[in-house]
Each structure stands twice: as C-alpha cells, then as structure tokens.
Amino acid sequence: MSSKGKSGASSAKGRKPRAGGGGGESKSEDVLQAVVLADSFQDRYRPFSIEKPRCLLPLANTPLIEYTFEFLAMNGVSEVYIYCGAHTEQVEDYVSRSRWSTASRSCPFSVVQFVRVSDARSIGDVLRDMDKRSLVDGDFLLVHGDVVSNLVLDKVLAAHRKRREESAANIMTMVLRSGGPGSHGTKTNAITPVFTIDSRNKRCLHYEEITPLQSDHYLTLDPAITDELSTDFEVRADLIDAQVDICTPDVLALWSESFDYDLPRRNFLHGVLKDWELNGKMIYAEVLEEGYAARASNLQMYDSVSSDVIDGWTAPFVPHKNTSSHGSYTLYDGALSMEDGAFSAPDAVVTRSIVARGTTIGKGCRINNCIIGKDCQIGDNVVLEDCYLWNDVTIGANSVVKQSILADTSMVGKNCSVTEGCLFSFGVQISDDITLSKGTVLSTINASSEPVAKDTQLLGPNANAARFVDVCYETEDEDYDDEDPSRLQKSLLYNIADLNLSQSSISTLSSEIDDDSDSDAGGFAADAASSRSRLSSFASDDSNRGGAFHSDAVHGILDALRGGSGDFDAAKLEFMGLRLANDASDLMMRKAVATAFARRAAELLTPEYGSLEPSKAAEKALKTRKGATKFIEEVGIGGEEAEQVEYILFTQRTLFHVKDPRAGTILAALLQQLYAEDVLEEEGILGWWADERAEESEGLKGLKEKCRVLVEWLENADEEESSEEEED
C-alpha cells in the first residue's frame, strides 16, 4: 500500500525535476503532494454535519477520510495537506490517533499538515490561500475528503508529467471514469457534468453542467472549438467525475487570478476553458475504463457508494479485506460481511449487508442491503431494508425501517415504522409505536447547534428531538436560485417527479429555414434559448459585481435624461467608461439601459415631473435628448431578436416595480415608440410576446396584457409571412 514516490521524498523537490541521472529516474524522485479538501462548503449532509465533519462520517463503518487517505497512499503520495474548515479539531484529533499520523510507524506519508484558512467561504478561497503560502511546489493531487476510489494513477501521472514537460501551459489533468451509456449508480443525480474532450490529444475543451431544472435545453460550445481547436471531439455526459485532479502549482496561481471562482468545476474549470485565449492554459481529461471512483458528495451518493462497497466494487477498500487497521471482517455468502464479535440470532435472515462487531441482531429479523455499525442492538422481528445504522443504534422489536440513515446512539422504539428517506441525527430517540412519513429528518439540535424543543406529538413521549429545519435558504435568500440543482441533492431520495420541468421544443422542418439545425426550432426559439443561456452564464457576474455597476449606470443615464436637451454623446461616453471599469457584460448593460429609460418614462407620469400622459411620457423619455434612441439601439440592445427580447423583458420588469396603474400603458407606449424609431423590430416584440419569461408572475402578465393591441397590430401586418411559417 505504501508508495514508490516516498523513497525519494527528502531529495529533489521543486517544480521541475532536477537533471540528475536519466530522465526516468528524476521523474520518480519528484515528490507527489496532495491537497485534500475535507470541507466542501456545502450542507448536503445536514443535519449530520452540524456535529461531525463530513469526512469523519462512516461509510461502510469506516470514516470517509480513510478512503481518501488510502487512495492517496496507493498512488504514491507522500505529502498531504488537508483543509478541514468546520470541525478541524475533530479531524486533527482523529488523524493524530490514526495510522495516518506521521508519528505512526505505518504512516506512508512524510508530511500530513492541516491547513487553516480564516474566513474561507468557498473552495476557491482555500486554494487561493494555498497559493499564497506556496505549500505545494510540484505536481499535486487535488481531491476531496469524501472520495472513494481505487483508481491506479501511474499511467495518468506519467502522461501528465509528459505533457507538462512539453509545455508549461498544460497545467492540469482531470481523472475521470467512464460510466457507460446507461445510468450508473455513481453518476450524480440532478447535476450531470458534460465534458467536451478532443479525441486525439485528450484536451478538455469545454465543461458545463446540465440539470433537469434548467429552462435552457441547450449547452453551447464556444465557436472556436469547431473552428480551430478540434476537428474530432467527443461530448460526454457519461463520465463519473470524482473530482480527482492532477495539478501543477500554476493551477493555484490561476485560482488566485480569478478571485470570484468558488467551485472547482462549475466556476474554475468552466471559466478557465472558456477563457483559453486569455489565460493560454490547457486542461486535459484522462478517462479511465477500469477502477472505481466516486465522491460521497451527498446523501444520495452516500447511498450509492455504500451499495458499491457491499458489492465489492471498491476493492481493496471493502470491509472483508480489513484494510483499515483494526477490522476483522469475514465475507459470507450473499455478500454479507460480518465482523468478529457481531452476533446474529440463528433464525435472522441477513443478506447483502455489513455488520460490525458488538452488534446483536434479534430473532426473526430480516435485514437486506444494510450497513450496521458497532454495538447496535436490533430487537426481535425487526425488518431493515437499505438502511445505514451507525454506531450504538438501538431498534426496538417489531419495527420496520426502510432506506434511512440512523446516526450514532439514535434509538427507534418498538413497533415503529420508519419509511424511506428518513434521517436520524446523533442521539435522536423516538418512542414506541411511531410511524414516520417519508423523508422525515430528525435532530436534537437545530442548524445553529442549539437544542430543540422536543416534538412529543410527532415522536412520542420519550422523544428528545424534532424535525430538522434547514434554514440556509431562508437566511441567505440572495443565493437562492430556482435553478440550483443542489437542492435536489439534499435528501436521501432523489425525486424530480413533482417538479415542473419545462420541455425542450422539437425541431421544425420549415421551408424558410433550410439549415434545419438542431438549434432552430424555427429561428426564434433558438435565440431565446441562447439568450437564456447567456443569462445563466452571466448570473454570477450579476450577483457579484453587477449590483454596483447597475445602480451607477442607471443613475448616470437617469441624470443625463433629466438634464434637459442637447446631445446624448457625453452620457454615452460616461456610460462606456463605467462599463470598462466594471468589465460589465452586454447583458448588464442592456439591463441598465432598459431600467434607466423605463424609470425615466415612469417618473414623467408623476406630478413632480409634470404628470404627463403615458404616451407623451414615453415620447419625452426617448426623444428629448438627441441620440438617446440611437444609444438604446447600439448600447442597450446591440443585437437581434434575442437581445431585443431581453431589452423588453428588462423594461417590463422595471415597470413592474413602478407601482403605477399606468405602468402597462407606459410599456406599450415605449414599445410603440421604439418600434417607430426602428430600434425594436417586430420580431423582437413578437418574440417577447411569446416568451414565457414575460409572464412569470401575475403582475408581469398584467403589464404584458396592455400591449396586446400593439402586438395584434404587428401580427396582422405580418400575417402573410407567419401563416406560411406555421404550416408545419
């Protein structure tokens, strides 16, 4: 289990292997370092992770971090840097008493160092801090503290080193596992990573995640990919990404350059690949066909990985191989692993399970597909299906527990029924004769670690816990995002049945459009789709820096509009300067311009500015300053239908916030004016009319309705062409 690289640990360090003997020699002397991210800044293991860090939670009766260490050790890592975040002391304490402590004689690592980063809020912060400290100085493995893998990285490491020697721009190699065309237990639910990889040189060209919640049903590859980067590439959604990366220190430097990247995949990888021209770096993806790799990154994955451990896919990291220091498991028929000192009544039926020492299984029990920790007491005639019992769990006689996780020292009374998806946090007790509905999460403390009032009504007189309410979304609602798929990963059960998922349109075969491309479901739909993807891709910009830019820009334009007559060029210049200073995207510009003009028009209705009629107000807002309409056309819209639709949407939203009954009329008047000025085209207006985003709420719908006359007028004018289009 120990490493090859270890032997030469004390000698050559440094970014490049010293020119010693032969080239092959110097390479193996290179020390392999590893950075373990044991805190992933997520809350998908709540409520368990409130009391114990994720990496110490048991998977198949072994703390998760053990798997990570074993994986690093088998691949010859000699120096390990761990970032733990919350509960660092617990992890340090655990490691210092384990065989991984450098004080221990059997420790394969020469360095195990804990890295503390004050006020880190994301993985990005940690890695930027690592860069500052220059702890790592050569190739290193970047892994998470919840990875379970037996991948052999020799070849991949060699390939990485070769590439790195060819060019310093080759900074990173991701290690992925092919998952086959069908579904696979260890593919993550809800988020499907899509890698675009050149077939010839394995360079990763694009990364994107798709989720069932996205309203945009397209992923968009950079035009440069087909133009110049590759002539033969694969788009793969079948890969299992355990987020095992081989990096050079340049990767950390790149993290430092991009201060707003938080997530290694969605932000960093996506961003670096997208800006390949700017940063000149290349990232490769090695797809392995053998071996096991998965991250127990959420409870659903915990479920899958546990199941794989039972089935032995993770060998040698399975209980009966007794790799962890003090196991004494024996494998029986029916994929049952029992540790010495576990007792099972002769007539109990236990299949496909792992049972640790000190556990007693009562008479007539039926246990299938379960993992049971140390010193559990399972009463007579208990039925356990797909359950995870950690240590010291007590289950009363005649109870039925299905697909649930019961943490240490939790207790289920007699004759209870615990249905699928229930979670019992540490020390939770429920009384006899209780039936829990699906997905009940119980804890004795709340999200801020304070004891809760016990819910005796739900859990019976002897209970000490209550339903656990995750407050995260309520407190930080700015981060709340309808499209955030992570909320699908928060429970043990993956269920999208009750979600309202939009369907993608079907391609149309229309005589007008010969190209029949996948994207044009008739031209417009494609535009809407692509603009939507732009919206989502800029969402991060908006949330971070957009706020300041937006308010500055809107006020700037408003001031210019209020400032009477004269040419608009000065305002335009100022605006462009602001844009450059903030590195604002087109979308942000559009939003700002639309907001400013809509607000100007709306304020002209008020007595303060002369109580104009809506149509007059619209005209005045747009026409008082010479060049204003041109400004809207060039800066605010600067594009075709899709951009126009966006512009109208922003206008509509702004007016929605104006609490004036005439807002709808103003909207219609503005559209009409802009149409008359040729700033908006009928495709844009009709596109907006058809866009579902225009009626997301009742209020927006109301505004939209006011434009019906205008739209109908446009439609009639357009009748001949459109009737032809609708044929198919």
Next chain:
Amino acid sequence: MPHAEKYPPTGLQALILCGPGSSFPTFTSSPDENPKALLPIANRPMVWYPIDFCYRTGINRITLICPPSASEAIKTGLNTDIYLTSLPLPRPDVLAPKDLDHNMGTAEILRLPEVKELVDSDFVILPCDLVCEVAGSQLLQAWQVKSGSLLSSLEVDHLTNGKRSRYSSGMGVWYDTKANTPIKKEETDFIATTSLDKPTMAPAKESIIPGISKLVYSTPTDTLKDVIEESSGLPIRHGLLKAHPRVRMLTKHRDAHIYIFPRWVLEFVERNERMESISEDVVGWWAKASWQRGLAEKLHVKAICQPQKPNADSQDSPTSENSQGARDLEQALWSRTSTMTMGLTSQQLRRVLSHNESQPESEVPNILAYVHSGPSQKEGSLIRRVDTAQLLLAISLQLAKLPSLEETGGESISPYAHARKVAYPEGVKSRTTITKQDSLVGENVTIEEKVAIKESVVGTGCQINEGAKISGCLLMDGVVVGKNCKLTKCILGKRCVIGDGSILTDCEVQENLLVEPKTEDKDNRLMSSEGLEATEAEMDEVLQDQDGEADDAVMK
C-alpha cells in the same frame, strides 16, 4: 480488373445520380453535351467509378438517373467509351425522368414517379463523382449485420430476390477530408455519432464493423457556421446527451453520399415534402429523429415504419413486430413508474428509469455511419467525392501514382490500377521523359521528341508536340499541346488546343478551346466567351481537319 462474378448478388439495386450537377464551371458549361458524369478521372469517365463500385459490391441492377436533356450524351458514352463498354453485364440502365432538371435537389429526385416505380427493394444511392476503393461488399455486410434483427437475417428468402424490405436501418459513409490529399476549401460536413452496442464477438480483422456508429446529427459545415454565428456557439440539445451521453463530433469529414437505404425511405421522403437534399435533409432529419422525442411523429417516421406493409403478412415483418413489442414494454414501464415511483427505492427507481430511457427511441430505425478515418484510412482505401476541378486534378494524379498491373504482376491493392502506365508506347518518340511512377498516358497518345511529362495524366488521343513540358497536369481526351509549351498544374478540357510556346500555370482550359500561341497565363479559367462558343457541328468540322492545322478554330 475485378469483376462482378466474384461477388454474390445482394438483391439490392443501385441508383447513380448523374446530374444535376454543375460544380465544374469550366468543363460543364453545357451540361447536356458534356455531362459531368463523363469527365475523366485518371482517364476513366467519372461514372465508371460508381458503376464499378456497384459491381464490386455485388449489385447488378444499376440505374443511372439523369436529366432527359443529358440522357443522349450519357447513353452515347455508355455505348462508346472503352472503359464503360468493357464493364460486365448486365449493363446499367439509364433513366431520364421527364421532370428532372438541372436544379433539382437529390431528395426531390426520389419523389419523381419514374424513380418511385423503379425502386422496389432496399437500395443504394451513389453520386456519379464517387471514387471509392473500399469494397462496397464490406459496407453492405456491416449494414446487414448492424441493422437487421436476428429474425430477419434468418429469413429464408434472405439473398434471393430482394423484392421486399428486410432491413430497417440506413447507412451512410463519411470520410476524413484531411487524411490524404487535403484540398483547400473542400466542402465538409459536420457529423455527430454515437457508438452502437459492442459486438459480442470480435469481428474479423479486415472488417469495417468497428468503424460503424450511429449517426445522431449531420449538417454541412457551412450551415453549421451560420448556426454558430447566430447563437454565438454550437448549441447542443440536452436531449441528445440524455439519449446518448457519449457523442463524438467530427468537423472535417465529408459525406461520401454513399447511402444504403431501406425501401421505406422513399415513403419518408414522399411524406416530408420539404426535404430537398438527401444528405442535408433526409439523413439529417432521420438522424435527429432517432433521439429527439416527438420528432419521429412529426416526420411520420413511426407511421411509415410501424404499420404492416400491405404486401407482407405479419410473419414477414419481424422488425415492426419487434418495435411494437418495444413500445408495449415501454408503455408498461411508464405506467408502472408513474404509479409506483413512490414505492421504489432510489436504486430500483434508477434501474427502472434506465430501462425506460434505453427503450423509447428504439422505434426509430438507426441511421448508421461508417466513419472512414484514422487507422482505417490506409493505402488502397480511398474514398473521395470528386466535385471540384481541384479535386479532379488531385485525385487523378493520386490515382496515377498507383503502380500498374504490368509493374506489380497483376496484383494490386487498389481496384483502380491501370493495366499499363503508358497504354500505347508506340506513340511515344524517343528522347522523351515520362515519369512512370506518377504519370498515366492513355491510348493513342502521340508524344514527340524532347517532351517531358511529370506527374501528369494524359487522356486518350492527345498529341503532345516537340519540346513541351507538362508537369502536374490533367489532360482530358484529344488535347493538342503545341511545341515548347510549358504547362504546370493545369487542367485541359477535351479537345482543346494549346498554341505553341504557351506558358500556363494553375489554369483550367475549357473543352474545345483554342489557346493562342505564346499565351502566358496564371491561375485563370480560360473559357470562350458566350456567343463565341463553337457549336457541336462546327467542332466536328474542325475535328475532321484536325490532323492538318488547328489554326482555324475559334479564338479565345
């Protein structure tokens, strides 16, 4: 030369589309008299190649389809050309549907009543400009293996008459344009494929079956560029990735326009009137319909493939039964999942769903793609469409490099090796230089003294006068090259005459044109201006006097 007897009959019929087509502005300015199909590639008429391909494939029912106006010229060619007349029997038919004109899309041709009447079995469609060394029998075999169900391949009449459709899948061929002889600005197609199920048994070594994949998207690269521009990126539907999580995309391959189609495709084209071109519309939409939910209904694929064919009883159509079964299964699964989702564990649910996902789209027959690239593209496996003058020159020269049968003793890796490099050595005077390893000189060519021919193809009946230097050129039949001319990388049309002392580089010379002596030109198309063009009658006259002087022909 390989002949049909070697190959078992297949029960398929072949359609070779000989026009419309006018991609050679210099040489097909009057496509009725000089159809593209008869332009020579390495001294053989273009259409000889696909016909030969058919015989090598084991297809004897061959029909050339051409516009009525060009049928006369093609028939004459079939009856007089030395290569075409030496093809085995039965001879190809010529069909000239009356409504076929020079601007008709390839899919529209399939909608013509004459063509519909003609096609009564699964069929192969070829362009007239195809040069394909790869044996068609291999393609056919791969198609049969990958598209027929086990039941259908056990049918008793499997190889007998081919009057009915036994296979439901189609197949196309794409080749790498950059692999050998890359030509600048060659047209390319963008395709996306996904792998088929791995075979349980390893195929034979020379088999092309590993190169077969399922086509999921196909469009000309130019069209793709428009799309990319429009949506500022290449949009990929999530639905595609859900149906096929591993999709390979190729941007520099080209559709060889070799299609093996089941007969139902005719009805598919008939029902979707807006389809104009086979490669872009028929294949493109079919590929998409195989994974995009709902599209198959829209294109009536299901209606066409599902119901029992009127002339077949239920036992004879196992494919439709199969898919019927698949659909039932799918429905059962769906209803089960909707009612039972709540009761299933996540693992069970996943299992059911995976079942589900793999089933539904199987109703649409596959369109297979044989992607000819990488290691499979070794010597003797050329696939290329010759539809520009540059390609005509490049491919002719490439074929000229093949060792002749005379040199190799009758064995050749390519079916396109000529018997001899210089067909008529008696016409070659002494003190000439001909680089035989990369040149080809046709029948009845007379070559005067001090002539140098390097890396060139010289057509039948050409006359090369004293001191001419020809390098990297393609001379079609009956060209006369004057004394001391220097021609480099030129393409000379039939019976054109190059005046003494001319120096031409990178030029194309129209057929029958007389180039004045001492002309110097570069990178140009030499064509007679409109109106001054010689009529056929005048040309005949001229030709009759040609053994005298050629001076009195029309000027440029």
